[in-house]
Amino acid sequence: MNLRDALQSLWVGACLLAGLPANATEWAVGESSVHTRKGQADGPDTLVISGPWGASTLPFNSSRTPLDVLNGSQDGSIRLPGLVLSADADRVIHRPPRSHLPLDARTDIATSGHRITIHRGLRHCVVDLPAGWAMEDWTAERLPRDVATSTQAALLMPGRSSPVSLLPMRVDLNSCQVSRGRPIKRIGFDVLLQGHAGGWWLTSAVENSLLISTDGIRWKPMPLPQATHALLGAHVAPDGQAWVAVSQSDIGFRLRAYKRDGRTHGWTQAAMCEVPRTWVDFARLVAEDRLTDETPQPCP
Template identity: 30%
Template sequence: MRLHSLCVLFVALAATGGAAHAQSEPLDFHVGAVRMTDSTAAITIHAEPPITVTVLPGGRLQPALTLAENGDIHVGNTVLAARDGRVLARAGNDTLLLPHGVQVTPLAGAYRIVRGTRHCTLSARALGLQPGQPAERGAVIFAPSRHGLVALVRRATWDVRDTSYVAARIDLRRCRATLAPLGNPDLLVELGQSSRGGWWLTGSIEQTLLQSRDGRHWRRVRLPAGLSSLVGGYIVDAREIWLAGLFGPDWESDTQLVHTADGGRHWRSLPPGDPVLARLPPGWLEGLKRRAIASPVRAGDGPQR
C-alpha cells in the first residue's frame, strides 16, 4: 500500500463513520416497505420496535446489518421481512442471524456456528486471528452462501501498516477453516455474496474490488476510470456488477451509481430515472441508499462509457 494511502487510512479509521455515511443531513431510504434513516453515527430501522445500528470507526456496523438476496433485513439477532417489516426470526442477544439460515455466536476466543443440524465451534486462531490480538467488534465478518460460508478476518495491530486480512472458507461438515492470506491490499470494509456472483471484498482507500467463486482464490475486478472513492459493490454474476462510489470530491454533486453488463470492460453511470435502476439488486443495502441520494452526472465527470 502506498504511503499516501496510509495517511488516508489513519483518517478513515479515526472517523466515526466511513464514506458511506458522509452526508451531513439524515437520509431516509427504503428497503422494500421498511424505512431506514441513515446519519453519521447510526442507521435507524423503523420497525416495531425501532432498531438502531451504530456506525463504528471505519464504517463498520454494530450490530451487523445485511440484506438477503430477496431484500429481507438481517440485523444482529433479528430478521425482518422487507415486504412489511414483520419479524421473521429472533435469537439470543449475542447471536447473529445471517442469510441462508446461518447463526453465529461469539464466545470467549471462539465462534459457534449453526446451520440446520450442523453445529461447529471454531477458535479465533483457527479463523486466522493472531494469538494475543485484542477482542475487537467487527474483527470477523461472515457471509454465507447456499452451500458455503466465508469469513473476512482483520488482523489489526497498533501500527496500521502491519494490519492484514485473511479470508477463511469454513467447512461446517468438518468444522474446519481453510485460510487465504490477503495481505494488506486496502482498507477492506465489505464482504458480500450473491448466489451467482460468489463472494467479493471492497476496499475503500485504494479502490479495490476482489472477487472469488470459492472463498479461497481471489482476483481483482477492473474498475471504472476516475473512481475517487469506492463505497460498496454488488456482483450479480460474471458479467453484471454494480458500484457505489464518488467520481469527485463533493459528496452531494459527485455521488454515483455505476453499472457494467460485460464484466467491467465498459461502465455506465446511472443518474436518477435511468431505467437500469429498476434492476437494482434488492439485497444491496448501499445501492438502495445511494439511489435515494444520487445526482445527475456532470459533463466531464464520471466513468468512461
Template identity: 25%
Template sequence: MRSRAINALPALLLALAWSGAARADDFRLGKLRVTERDDGLIVRASEPVALAALGSGRYWPPLVLDSRGRLHAGAAVVDAASGRVTRHAGVTLALPHGVSVTVRGQGYRIRRGKAGCTVRPAALGLGDGKTAAAALHDGNVKFVPSATGLVALASWLGWDTRDTRYMATAIDIERCRLRATPLGNPDLLVELNHSPGAGWWITGSIEQTLLRSRDGRHWRPVPLPQGLSSLVSSYAVDAREIWLAGIHDADLERDPLLVHSADGGRHWRNVPPGDPLLARLPVGWLEGQRRLPRP
C-alpha cells in the same frame, strides 16, 4: 491512513440516542423506510430496529442483507416485504441461509441446522490479545454465508498501514473444516458480501479494489474503471453484472453516483438518475438502494 481497531463501545449504544443527531434522511429498502442519521440507522419495521454508526460505514449490530432484501441486524431479521421482525434469542448474529454465529467465551459458535462448529479468533488469522467479542464488534472479523458455505474475512491491523494483513477463511460448518487464504495487504478492505449468482466478493476503498471468489478460497481481482474514486461498496449480481457505489469521472458529480458493468468488468458506465437500468438495482444492496433518486 488506516487506524487501529476502534475501542469497544458501551452496550448502551445499542439503543441509539436519536434526539441528539443533527442530520436525518430517509430512504426505502424494499417496503421498509430507513432513517439515516449521524449516529446510525433506524429501520421502521413492525418494531423499530436501531443500528449505531461506528465509522467507516460500519454499524453495530453488524448489518447484512440477503439477495431478497431481508435485513439481518445482529439477532434481528427484518423481512423487507412485510416489515415483520424476528428476533433470535441467544444468538449474536442471525445470518442469511439459516446460519447463526454466537460469541461463546473466546470463540465463535457457528451453527446451521443441527451442524455446529466452534472457531477461535486465532484460527481466522486475528492477532493475539483480541477477544472474540471485541473482534466482531470492531469489524476485525466479518461472516457472510452462502446456501452451502461460509466465509470469514479477518483483518489484523498493525501500527502502520503497511503492516495490516487480511485473511479469508472458507468454513465447512458440517465438518468444522477451515481453509484459509492469506490476502496480504491489497487495500483497505471494507466489505464482504455474497449473492447466489456471483459468489463472494470483497471491496477495498483506498486503492479501489474488487476481489471475487466462487469457493471462498481462490480470489481474483476484477478490473475497475480508470478514474474511479470514493468506492464504498460493490454488488455482483452474477458473472457478468456488477454495480459499484463510487465516483467515476471526477467531472461527473450527479447522483446517484452508481457505476455499472454488464460484461464482468471489461466495460463500465455511469448510471444517471432516470436511467431504466436503475429498475434492476439489487434489492439486497443497501449502498445502492440509498443512492436511488428520491421523489
C-alpha cells in the same frame, strides 16, 4: 449561489417542511422507512428503521457507514443487529439467540475467545482461529463485516496487525471442514466481506479497493469502471450479478451505478431503476448524493 448550494438550500427547506432535521437522510428499504441523523459533538450517528414489523433505533459510526447496523445477506434477507427481516422488509423472519449474530435468515455466529461457532439449522460448526489471528471486536450492536455466507459455506476473515493482513478461512456448512488460504493484505479499515452463490467479494470504500474470489481462498483485484473517483458502495445480488456505485470525474463526481456478471469482462452502466432491491444501501447513496445524473424511475 452555485447549483449545489441552491439544491442544498432546497434540501434544508424540504427537511424542515417534512419535520426532519437538515442533517437527516431518509430513504426506503422495501416496506420499511429508514432515516439517519448526525450525532451531536462526539456522539454516534443514529439510524432509525420502522415498518409493519415494528421499529429499531441503532447507533453507528459514520466513518464505517450504516452497513454496520443495516445490511443484506446472500439469501436476499435484510439484517439488523438481533433480527433478520424478509426481503420486502415487512416482517421479522428470524431472531437469533442473544449471544448470536445473524449472517442470513438461517445462519448465526457466536464467538468465545478464539473459538468461533457457526450455527445453521441443526448443524453447528466449531472453528478455532490460528494463534495471532482475531476477528473484529464483535458486539451485539453491530453486524460483523469480516464474515459472510454463501449457499453452502461461510467465510471468515480474521486479521492480524503485523504485518497487516487477513487470513481467508472457508467453512463448509455441511461437513464443517475448514480450508485456509494464504494471508492477503488488508485493504482498509472499512473492509466488507460479501458472499453469493458464485463466490465472494471484499471491498473497501475508503481505499477504493475491490477483491473477488470464486472459492474464498484465492483472491484477485477487480478493476473499477473507468473515470472512477471514489467507490461508494458494492453489492453482489443473490443471483451472482455484481454491482458498484461510484462517483466519476467525467460527470462532476456524481453517482453512477454499474453492473457485471460472470459472462462479461467489463462493467456496464445501469439505469437506477435496474438496481436490485436486495442492495439495501443503494437508496441511501442516492438520498445522500441528491445530485445524480439520472433521477431514479420505476422500471417499466
